Amino acid sequence: MPPGKPRRSAGPPGEPRRVAYLYLLPALVVNALFLLFPLGRGAWISLFDWDGLTLGHWAGWDNYRALVADAGLRAAFGHVAVLLVFFSALPIAIGLVLATALHRARVRGMAFFRTALFLPQVVAMVVVGVAWRGIYAPDGALNGALRALGLGSWATSWLGDSDTALVAVGFVGTWVQSGLAVVLFLGGIGRIPRELFEAARLDGAGALREFRSVVVPSLRAEIGVAATLTTIAALRTFDLVYVMTPQGGPGRSTTVPAYEIYHRAFHSGQVGSAAALGVALTALSFLVTMGIGRLAGGERAR
Amino acid sequence: MRISRTERVGTYLVLLVFTASALFPVLSIVATALRPEVVGQGGWRPENLVTAWTVGHFGGYLRNSAIVSAVVVAVSAVLSVLAGYAFGAMRFRGRGVLFSLLLLGMMVPTEALVVPLYFDLRDLGLTDTYLSLVLPQVAQSVAFGAFWMRAFFLSHTRDLVEAARMDGAGHVRTLWSVLLPLARPAVVTLVVLVFLWTWNEFMLALVMVTDEGLRTAPLGLRFFAGRATTSVPVLAAGSMLVALPVVLLYLFLQRHFIRGMLDGAVKG
Numbered sequence: 001m002p003p004g005k006p007r008r009s010a011g012p013p014g015e016p017r018r019v020a021y022l023y024l025l026p027a028l029v030v031n032a033l034f035l036l037f038p039l040g041r042g043a044w045i046s047l048f049d050w051d052g053l054t055l056g057h058w059a060g061w062d063n064y065r066a067l068v069a070d071a072g073l074r075a076a077f078g079h080v081a082v083l084l085v086f087f088s089a090l091p092i093a094i095g096l097v098l099a100t101a102l103h104r105a106r107v108r109g110m111a112f113f114r115t116a117l118f119l120p121q122v123v124a125m126v127v128v129g130v131a132w133r134g135i136y137a138p139d140g141a142l143n144g145a146l147r148a149l150g151l152g153s154w155a156t157s158w159l160g161d162s163d164t165a166l167v168a169v170g171f172v173g174t175w176v177q178s179g180l181a182v183v184l185f186l187g188g189i190g191r192i193p194r195e196l197f198e199a200a201r202l203d204g205a206g207a208l209r210e211f212r213s214v215v216v217p218s219l220r221a222e223i224g225v226a227a228t229l230t231t232i233a234a235l236r237t238f239d240l241v242y243v244m245t246p247q248g249g250p251g252r253s254t255t256v257p258a259y260e261i262y263h264r265a266f267h268s269g270q271v272g273s274a275a276a277l278g279v280a281l282t283a284l285s286f287l288v289t290m291g292i293g294r295l296a297g298g299e300r301a302r
Numbered sequence: 303m304r305i306s307r308t309e310r311v312g313t314y315l316v317l318l319v320f321t322a323s324a325l326f327p328v329l330s331i332v333a334t335a336l337r338p339e340v341v342g343q344g345g346w347r348p349e350n351l352v353t354a355w356t357v358g359h360f361g362g363y364l365r366n367s368a369i370v371s372a373v374v375v376a377v378s379a380v381l382s383v384l385a386g387y388a389f390g391a392m393r394f395r396g397r398g399v400l401f402s403l404l405l406l407g408m409m410v411p412t413e414a415l416v417v418p419l420y421f422d423l424r425d426l427g428l429t430d431t432y433l434s435l436v437l438p439q440v441a442q443s444v445a446f447g448a449f450w451m452r453a454f455f456l457s458h459t460r461d462l463v464e465a466a467r468m469d470g471a472g473h474v475r476t477l478w479s480v481l482l483p484l485a486r487p488a489v490v491t492l493v494v495l496v497f498l499w500t501w502n503e504f505m506l507a508l509v510m511v512t513d514e515g516l517r518t519a520p521l522g523l524r525f526f527a528g529r530a531t532t533s534v535p536v537l538a539a540g541s542m543l544v545a546l547p548v549v550l551l552y553l554f555l556q557r558h559f560i561r562g563m564l565d566g567a568v569k570g
Contacts, residue, residue: 017392017393017394017473018394019392019473020388020392020393020394020397021388021394023384023385023387023388023392024384024385024388024389024400026381026384026385027381027382027384027385027404027444027445027448028385028400028403028404030381030437030440030441030444031403031404031407031441031444031445032403033437033441034415034419034437034438034440034441034442035406035407035408035410035415035438035441035442035445036403036406036407037422038410038415038418038419038422039406039407039410039414039415039418041418041422042414042415042417042418045417045418045421052421094320098316098317098320101309101312101313101316101317102313102317104305104309104313105305105309105310105313105314107313107314107317113317113321114556114560115553115556116321116324116325117320117321117324118556118559118560119324119325119328119549119552120324120327120328121559121563122498122548122549122552122559123328123545123548123549124501124502124504124519124520124523124544124545124548125502125504125520126502126504126520126521126523126524126527126541126544127331127520127523127541127544127545128327129527130331130523130527130537130538130541131327131328131330131331131541132327133527134330134331134334134534134538135327135330141326141330175323175324175327178320178324179324180563180564182320183560183564184564187564207309225564232411235411236411236412236413238413238504238505239504239505239520242504242508242524243524243527246528257413258413258505261413261414261416261417262413262416262505262508262509265416265417265420266420266509271417271421274417275417275418278411278413278414278415278417278418279414281411281413281414282409282410282411282414285409285411286409289409
């Protein structure tokens with residue numbers, strides 16, 4: 001078709017056009033070469049026992065069986081479950097409460113607060129890790145604060161102790177994700193019709209009832225988005241763990257799937273196993289995205 | 303909506319606590335970056351930034367990050383607009399399938415891609431090059447960008463495309479002089495987001511690059527932090543340099559950052 005020629009001039013914009021493929025070509029080529037092809041390659045590699053150098057051996061499903069059987073890998077997924085509380089559940093709870101309170105009080109200087117609360121989202125995770133490593137250090141701000149409060153006996157090497165390292169990393173996740181939840185929910189609350197609040201108040205609902213019966217149900221979609229984003233962030237955690245607790249933490253107490261992928265593929269010569277983990281992680285992210293989307297969307301469409 | 307004085311004061315207090323905790327780690331980096339080597343010696347030491355830049359090699363790391371980010375942003379913005387235009391303003395066979403493929407690519411997490419990518423790029427002799435950082439990130443950014451621009455073109459263009467066509471404009475003119483000027487805010491958001499992701503990217507750089515001369519800023523910072531002898535203020539100064547470009551941009555264009563990160567949701 002000669003470009004630029006107004007054929008059948010009354011045709012709708014949606015008229016079939018082959019030139020569309022030309023516009024799509026570059027995007028589809030990079031997508032195929034650097035996303036889809038590696039995805040397939042990863043799935044293929046995951047069926048081998050391969051050290052990345054010599055010839056691999058067919059392993060069938062062994063690498064996938066190990067996801068369940070290997071205690072180290074099980075632990076990594078267990079740690080993600082803990083991180084979910086800190087990356088997802090806590091920020092959503094904090095976000096809901098804070099956004100509701102802000103909305104009720106009509107706080108002045110909202111723009112400033114929003115900018116500040118969202119800031120942790122844009123700082124590179126490596127920088128975040130370095131900053132918090134300083135705070136958690138034996139002579140860092142956290143122990144300093146505890147000693148100042150007369151709680152010096154609680155002071156510890158937060159990242160060096162296998163009992164506290166994972167929670168310490170998790171709390172940084174709360175720090176990063178809470179601002180996202182607050183800002184997301186503030187937007188959602190602003191869109192709730194005033195009448196809903198007024199009706200609740202006429203019914204004599206207090207702040208708590210209003211929260212439960214107006215705010216939370218109206219924010220279903222936003223809660224779904226927040227849950228998806230934060231859950232995926234928890235599943236994929238790597239930079240933070242790698243920077244704050246090199247080697248997977250004391251007693252491997254902070255190792256997570258993404259760290260295992262990196263370690264197995266590039267340090268311990270278990271490329272097949274790393275690839276299988278990658279496939280599992282991809283599948284999990286898909287499930288989370290679709291599952292939460294359906295929950296939040298489905299409820300909304302009721 | 304009337305609320306009690308106590309509640310208002312309480313809200314401000316809670317808000318201040320959370321805002322302070324959001325800012326504290328960031329400000330502590332700045333404060334540490336400017337303090338003398340030994341705590342309590344007094345005075346500001348802005349020269350720590352110079353030390354980080356030269357002795358800590360952060361000048362070079364930042365340059366690498368700037369090169370990679372600039373190329374990724376420029377290339378993926380162009381490809382995203384082109385693909386988004388096709389998806390959003392044209393009809394063609396296979397549109398649904400092709401779009402699903404793009405979405406699939408968008409949702410694959412980097413953590414799963416690096417392993418196969420590394421071994422294939424190694425066999426092609428492409429590891430330890432800028433290309434090994436640029437190409438995969440272009441692909442990821444375009445997957446998101448096409449999705450993003452498509453949404454814009456779908457919601458804004460029906461009548462315009464029709465009108466442009468009535469005036470005899472071809473598809474190139476329609477895109478270039480009718481739609482693009484309108485699409486500026488969407489493109490700015492896209493550019494800002496891709497810049498943020500590329501600048502902060504860590505795992506890909508960690509895997510693809512072993513040559514110190516090619517390290518990007520976050521990677522350089524990780525290795526600098528890993529050294530036992532590192533001076534604490536200089537490390538903080540390095541961190542500040544790594545974070546600064548994105549944070550500055552955020553302060554000026556925060557609406558774009560926030561909108562993009564909340565609406566753009568599911569990038570892999």
